[in-house]
Amino acid sequence: MSEFVDKLRAIVGDKGLITDEQTKHPYVTDWRENYLGTALAVVRPASTEEVAAVVKLCAAEKVAIVPQGGNTGLVGGGMPHETGREIVLSLTRMNRIVEVDTIGYSMTVESGVVLKTIQETAAAHDRLFPLSLAAEGSCTIGGNLSTNAGGVQVLHYGNARHLVLGLEVVTPAGDIWNGLRALKKDNTGYDLRDLYLGAEGTLGIITKAVLKLWPKPKDIATSWIAVPSPDAAVALLSGAHAASEDNVTSCELMARQGLDFVLKHIPGSVDPLTEIHDWYVLLEWSSTRARREGGNEGGLREKMEAYLGEAMEKGLVLDAAIAQNEAQARALWALRENHAEAQKKEGPSIKHDISVAVSKLPAFMKEGLAAMKKSLPDCRPVPFGHVGDGNLHFNCQSPPGWDKPSFMKYGEAISGAVYDLVVGYGGSISAEHGIGQLKLEDLAHYRSKVELDVMRSVKRALDPHNIMNPGKVIQV
Amino acid sequence: MSEFVDKLRAIVGDKGLITDEQTKHPYVTDWRENYLGTALAVVRPASTEEVAAVVKLCAAEKVAIVPQGGNTGLVGGGMPHETGREIVLSLTRMNRIVEVDTIGYSMTVESGVVLKTIQETAAAHDRLFPLSLAAEGSCTIGGNLSTNAGGVQVLHYGNARHLVLGLEVVTPAGDIWNGLRALKKDNTGYDLRDLYLGAEGTLGIITKAVLKLWPKPKDIATSWIAVPSPDAAVALLSGAHAASEDNVTSCELMARQGLDFVLKHIPGSVDPLTEIHDWYVLLEWSSTRARREGGNEGGLREKMEAYLGEAMEKGLVLDAAIAQNEAQARALWALRENHAEAQKKEGPSIKHDISVAVSKLPAFMKEGLAAMKKSLPDCRPVPFGHVGDGNLHFNCQSPPGWDKPSFMKYGEAISGAVYDLVVGYGGSISAEHGIGQLKLEDLAHYRSKVELDVMRSVKRALDPHNIMNPGKVIQV
Numbered sequence: 005m006s007e008f009v010d011k012l013r014a015i016v017g018d019k020g021l022i023t024d025e026q027t028k029h030p031y032v033t034d035w036r037e038n039y040l041g042t043a044l045a046v047v048r049p050a051s052t053e054e055v056a057a058v059v060k061l062c063a064a065e066k067v068a069i070v071p072q073g074g075n076t077g078l079v080g081g082g083m084p085h086e087t088g089r090e091i092v093l094s095l096t097r098m099n100r101i102v103e104v105d106t107i108g109y110s111m112t113v114e115s116g117v118v119l120k121t122i123q124e125t126a127a128a129h130d131r132l133f134p135l136s137l138a139a140e141g142s143c144t145i146g147g148n149l150s151t152n153a154g155g156v157q158v159l160h161y162g163n164a165r166h167l168v169l170g171l172e173v174v175t176p177a178g179d180i181w182n183g184l185r186a187l188k189k190d191n192t193g194y195d196l197r198d199l200y201l202g203a204e205g206t207l208g209i210i211t212k213a214v215l216k217l218w219p220k221p222k223d224i225a226t227s228w229i230a231v232p233s234p235d236a237a238v239a240l241l242s243g244a245h246a247a248s249e250d251n252v253t254s255c256e257l258m259a260r261q262g263l264d265f266v267l268k269h270i271p272g273s274v275d276p277l278t279e280i281h282d283w284y285v286l287l288e289w290s291s292t293r294a295r296r297e298g299g300n301e302g303g304l305r306e307k308m309e310a311y312l313g314e315a316m317e318k319g320l321v322l323d324a325a326i327a328q329n330e331a332q333a334r335a336l337w338a339l340r341e342n343h344a345e346a347q348k349k350e351g352p353s354i355k356h357d358i359s360v361a362v363s364k365l366p367a368f369m370k371e372g373l374a375a376m377k378k379s380l381p382d383c384r385p386v387p388f389g390h391v392g393d394g395n396l397h398f399n400c401q402s403p404p405g406w407d408k409p410s411f412m413k414y415g416e417a418i419s420g421a422v423y424d425l426v427v428g429y430g431g432s433i434s435a436e437h438g439i440g441q442l443k444l445e446d447l448a449h450y451r452s453k454v455e456l457d458v459m460r461s462v463k464r465a466l467d468p469h470n471i472m473n474p475g476k477v478i479q480v
Numbered sequence: 481m482s483e484f485v486d487k488l489r490a491i492v493g494d495k496g497l498i499t500d501e502q503t504k505h506p507y508v509t510d511w512r513e514n515y516l517g518t519a520l521a522v523v524r525p526a527s528t529e530e531v532a533a534v535v536k537l538c539a540a541e542k543v544a545i546v547p548q549g550g551n552t553g554l555v556g557g558g559m560p561h562e563t564g565r566e567i568v569l570s571l572t573r574m575n576r577i578v579e580v581d582t583i584g585y586s587m588t589v590e591s592g593v594v595l596k597t598i599q600e601t602a603a604a605h606d607r608l609f610p611l612s613l614a615a616e617g618s619c620t621i622g623g624n625l626s627t628n629a630g631g632v633q634v635l636h637y638g639n640a641r642h643l644v645l646g647l648e649v650v651t652p653a654g655d656i657w658n659g660l661r662a663l664k665k666d667n668t669g670y671d672l673r674d675l676y677l678g679a680e681g682t683l684g685i686i687t688k689a690v691l692k693l694w695p696k697p698k699d700i701a702t703s704w705i706a707v708p709s710p711d712a713a714v715a716l717l718s719g720a721h722a723a724s725e726d727n728v729t730s731c732e733l734m735a736r737q738g739l740d741f742v743l744k745h746i747p748g749s750v751d752p753l754t755e756i757h758d759w760y761v762l763l764e765w766s767s768t769r770a771r772r773e774g775g776n777e778g779g780l781r782e783k784m785e786a787y788l789g790e791a792m793e794k795g796l797v798l799d800a801a802i803a804q805n806e807a808q809a810r811a812l813w814a815l816r817e818n819h820a821e822a823q824k825k826e827g828p829s830i831k832h833d834i835s836v837a838v839s840k841l842p843a844f845m846k847e848g849l850a851a852m853k854k855s856l857p858d859c860r861p862v863p864f865g866h867v868g869d870g871n872l873h874f875n876c877q878s879p880p881g882w883d884k885p886s887f888m889k890y891g892e893a894i895s896g897a898v899y900d901l902v903v904g905y906g907g908s909i910s911a912e913h914g915i916g917q918l919k920l921e922d923l924a925h926y927r928s929k930v931e932l933d934v935m936r937s938v939k940r941a942l943d944p945h946n947i948m949n950p951g952k953v954i955q956v
Contacts, residue, residue: 107718107839152667163665165674166642179930188869189639189835190908191628191678192915192923193953194935198641198674202667219721242583245695249769293725359665363583393664432666439668447668454655458942459670465941466934477669 008065009045012091015057020097022046031092034083035076036348039441041084043070046092052172052180052211058093059209060178068471069093071205073147074118076139078355079440081151081204081476090474095146098211104129109217110169110186115146115210122215131217134161134253138341146210152202154436156340159392160253161218163436165201172212173200176467186214199462204438205473207466221253221290225304226333229312230281230322235366237285240320241391244287247311251304254288256340258388261401265346265386266339273339276325285391286340288333343388347401352408353386354415356398358426359435365394368429375421376400380414395435398422423450439477448479484541485521488567491533496573498522507568510559511552512824515917517560519546522568528648528656528687534569535685536654544947545569547681549623550594552615554831555916557627557680557952566950571622574687580605585693586645586662591622591686598691607693610637610729614817622686628678630912632816635868636729637694639912641677648688649676652943662690675938680914681949683942697729697766701780702809705788706757706798710867711842713761716796717867720763723787727780730764732816734864737877741822741862742815749815752801761867762816764809819864823877828884829862830891832874834902835911841870844905851897852876856890871911874898899926915953924955 013021022028023045032041044067049055062069068090072082084090095116102112106129113122119140126133135148137155147153149171153164161167170185173196183197200208231237234257241255260282267273289304305326315321327333347353360368369387376385382403389396400418402411423433427450439447448456459478463470470480489497498504499521508517520543525531538545544566548558560566571592578588582605589598595616602609611624613631623629625647629640637643646661649672659673676684707713710733717731736758743749765780781802791797803809823829836844845863852861858879865872876894878887899909903926915923924932935954939946946956 105837105839108837152671154665154667158665165671175930175934179933181930181934182928183931185906185908186837187835187906187908187911188838189630189634189866189871189911191630191912192908192910192919192927193931194683194938195628195641195671195674195678196931196934198671199938202671207670219726246768249767250695291725292722359663361581361584361662362664363581390665395665430661430663432661432663432668434668435663435665436667443668451668452658454651454657455659455669455672457655458651458657458672461941462670462675462938465937 008067011061012045012047012058015061016047016049016054020048020050020054022048031072031075031094032084034080036078039080039083041086042088043084043090043092044088046094048094048097050097052174055093055174055209055211056178056180059174059176062091062471063176063178063469066469066471067091068474070473071095071150071209073116073144073150074139074142076143077147077151077440078357078437079434079442081438081440082147083441085475093209095144095211101125102212105186106131108186111215111217112184112212113145113215114212115149116144119143119145119148126217127220130220132220133167133215133217135164135167138344145213145215149201149210149213150203150205151438154390154393154395156254156256156390158390159255165198167216168197168201168213169216170214171197171200171210173208173210175208176469176472181208184212184214202438204440204477206463206477207472219292222292222294223303224288224290224333225308225326226286226288226336227308227312227324227326228276228336228339229285229287229324230277231283231285231320232322233283233366234369236320237283237391238362238366240285240315243315244311248289248304248307251289251291252287252392253290254286255391256286256389257391258284258286258340258343259386261384262343262346262386262388263339265350266342269346269349270342273342274335276336277323279323281322286336343386347386347399350401352402352406352411354400354418356419356422357435357437358398358422358431358433359393359395360426360429360431362392362394364429365391365396368425368431369396372398372422372425375425376418379417379421383418393435441476444476444479484543487537488521488523488534491537492523492525492530496524496526496530498524507548507551507570508560510556512554515556515559517562518564519560519566519568520564522570524570524573526573528650531569531650531685531687532654532656535650535652538567538947539652539654539945542945542947543567544950546949547571547626547685549592549620549626550615550618552619553623553627553916554833554913555918557914557916558623559917561951569685571620571687577601578688581662582607584662587691587693588660588688589621589691590688591625592620595619595621595624602693603696606696608696609643609691609693611640611643614820621689625677625686625689626679626681627914630866630869630871632730632732632866634866635731641674643692644673644677644689645692646690647673647676647686649684649686651684652945652948657684660688660690678914680916680953682939682953683948695768698768698770699779700764700766700809701784701802702762702764702812703784703788703800703802704752704812704815705761705763705800706753707759707761707796708798709759709842710845712796713759713867714838714842716761716791719791720787724765724780724783727765727767728763728868729766730762731867732762732865733867734760734762734816734819735862737860738819738822738862738864739815741826742818745822745825746818749818750811752812753799755799757798762812819862823862823875826877828878828882828887830876830894832895832898833911833913834874834898834907834909835869835871836902836905836907838868838870840905841867841872844901844907845872848874848898848901851901852894855893855897859894869911917952920952920955
């Protein structure tokens with residue numbers, strides 16, 4: 005194998021190759037420390053041509069490749085197995101912004117650019133790239149696209165797949181597909197772009213992308229709202245579309261349990277409201293229309309205030325705090341974004357990233373919370389997520405003080421109960437996190453034979469030697 | 481073969497089978513009379529189960545199937561070849577609206593429902609299904625989805641693929657894939673939905689779909705605008721986004737030549753403006769916010785009037801007529817929608833359905849018109865289309881009085897010049913009409929070997945016996 009490593013070095017140079025165990029460590033384990041794999045080597049190419057050469061070499065030598073971005077995934081999709089016979093191909097050195105086209109509202113980037121850098125580059129050009137999620141400071145756009153990431157603005161702008169015009173992909177044969185087209189309309193053959201998007205690196209490696217940009221919002225209103233129930237949250241969102249003149253960009257639901265964890269573990273966190281409530285909504289409206297200070301019409305903040313006042317009279321809202329400036333808005337968002345970090349600090353937990361039709365969300369929630377409690381009466385459910393997408397992080401924290409092995413004994417029962425319920429509601433067992441390794445068996449269990457067969461046919465056709473992230477998404 | 485026909489009859493009954501030549505005729509020729517194929521039989525199943533049984537039979541007997549909707553396609557995608565060894569499978573008897581979910585903003589339909597019926601059903605529920613195109617009175621949703629149809633509202637709502645939540649598809653093996661999920665988010669495996677959408681029936685037959693609905697617009701402003709040039713049209717649209725508060729839903733460019741044909745051939749057509757101009761834009765804004773009659777703010781019509789006034793001062797607008805009611809708006813739209821019909825009545829023409837990046841559209845247009853004239857000085861270019869999508873129907877009418885065979889001698893030179901230019905501009909040779917038979921060789925010529933190989937691999941994997949609409953999109 006040292007001969008193979010020498011060939012890798014010849015392609016990417018010393019700067020692009022990691023072989024010692026200590027330096028490899030962060031690339032073979034995940035953020036939640038649920039996976040610990042081993043890798044022949046970690047390869048960090050600096051260009052598409054280098055990626056292609058590495059893949060060609062691996063194809064010739066039948067060495068499997070695990071593509072990796074910022075390594076913030078939650079399902080082990082970017083983790084190598086324990087066999088030690090795979091390489092990790094990290095895209096993090098490919099981190100150039102290639103072009104910003106403000107007239108055409110597009111940006112071309114390499115796949116290793118960190119999401120936050122893309123957001124900031126767009127903002128510097130008076131544009132918006134709307135993908136936004138808790139890991140944005142470290143996740144890369146290649147990972148976002150390979151997992152079809154969701155986040156907090158899907159409601160208005162769509163999933164990651166809706167934010168892309170074109171892609172460049174290195175195929176499992178080491179060929180470069182140049183699909184970097186900046187076209188709004190193009191009906192020439194099969195939709196390869198959407199096939200690679202969300203395929204978790206099992207069909208090829210995304211090396212570049214043409215992203216769509218939007219006008220930068222000029223007026224934003226953000227509020228933290230106590231609501232009596234999930235039903236009230238759905239009703240509140242339903243009315244908000246008209247009240248905001250179709251400007252709802254985020255609507256996040258949280259339970260008190262999650263907020264308590266954040267207040268306990270994240271320094272500087274403050275409850276925006278004086279009393280304790282069971283459920284909260286973080287609501288954001290934004291518009292490209294500038295605020296007209298002093299005008300008789302006011303901006304979104306005034307409209308939101310009026311809407312929340314009406315909603316309070318109807319009993320949909322118990323209390324609310326509207327951010328008066330950007331700093332306050334950021335503090336409200338931090339309460340939401342720090343849920344995952346706070347859960348990690350509190351101890352072991354099981355995550356369920358599920359979706360159902362929005363109208364069925366409250367009923368599902370009632371049954372789902374009962375099902376968790378039935379599996380383990382002392383568990384602490386931490387449901388939160390994106391109301392408008394019907395997408396909940398229907399998480400379950402261990403009883404206080406339990407260690408991971410003790411809690412994980414209940415894992416199968418809890419997840420089984422939740423997933424059976426989700427499937428009964430016609431929902432999805434992975435709304436935005438993907439399948440990776442974690443849900444491989446769940447997908448095989450819950451999807452029809454026809455669907456699995458079609459997926460398997462596609463995988464076999466495009467990756468006949470099964471070298472591209474094998475054992476993720478679908479087993480061939 | 482009569483034995484095979486008997487087996488078909490056993491599945492679909494006499495009502496579902498057409499074998500005599502005269503009744504078959506409308507199914508084996510297209511609207512523009514560019515194709516005349518022959519078919520073993522025309523089969524019209526009444527249910528998904530019947531479709532599956534027909535496909536299973538054809539798979540067993542290795543008989544190829546040409547799926548067909550309303551037969552309004554422009555590239556021969558739904559036409560059988562001249563071999564007489566294929567069957568046409570028409571979905572037109574599968575025309576039921578299965579469910580309208582107003583709370584969940586979705587509608588489930590069989591694939592043979594006519595587009596206009598879907599629009600009207602949505603409207604009756606105070607909802608909008610935004611797909612809109614000239615053939616909407618006869619095209620079916622299955623055809624729209626199989627070709628990823630575009631139309632006049634792509635600018636705001638996206639192509640057909642963006643209007644779909646879930647699909648039911650009969651695979652080339654005759655299995656039924658139930659992907660009728662009404663979920664906003666679902667990251668479980670490969671995106672099969674987008675693979676079937678736009679595949680022109682070469683990978684399977686779409687039998688049902690869950691469509692997305694939108695709130696019905698409450699305020700619409702429509703105007704017919706004379707502009708000095710395509711450059712002015714692009715600039716006019718660019719400013720309109722902000723002026724309308726992001727409510728531009730259509731922006732169609734037309735040349736005088738096209739309008740002249742409509743005025744000549746379509747009874748009741750009237751030029752909305754008194755003077756003759758070279759270029760016209762049909763601009764529509766719509767909002768879910770109701771008009772506030774008598775208020776001090778006015779509605780979209782007043783805003784559009786103000787915007788056009790400013791644009792006139794800047795020289796972007798020469799003259800304009802704003803519709804004062806729905807009947808006037810419909811009359812303006814008829815001038816645009818009747819372009820294809822009028823071109824047909826005028827005589828032979830060649831259609832190019834191309835797209836380039838919006839910012840490059842004016843420059844492309846100048847060069848493209850010159851290229852056409854160079855190939856045949858007396859030809860009459862009829863460019864029109866969707867400015868905001870960079871998508872033009874860059875058509876070419878024969879010199880006055882020419883017959884089809886004489887004109888078609890110049891076809892290859894004219895189309896070659898146009899397509900070479902499009903590819904030079906990084907554009908698409910089929911922005912919304914698809915590939916079908918017409919552009920099979922063009923696609924093979926202009927796309928990279930890598931891309932064609934991937935498409936071919938997908939086709940072979942999903943349709944190993946090549947019985948599903950063979951010889952369309954990609955040759956295997």
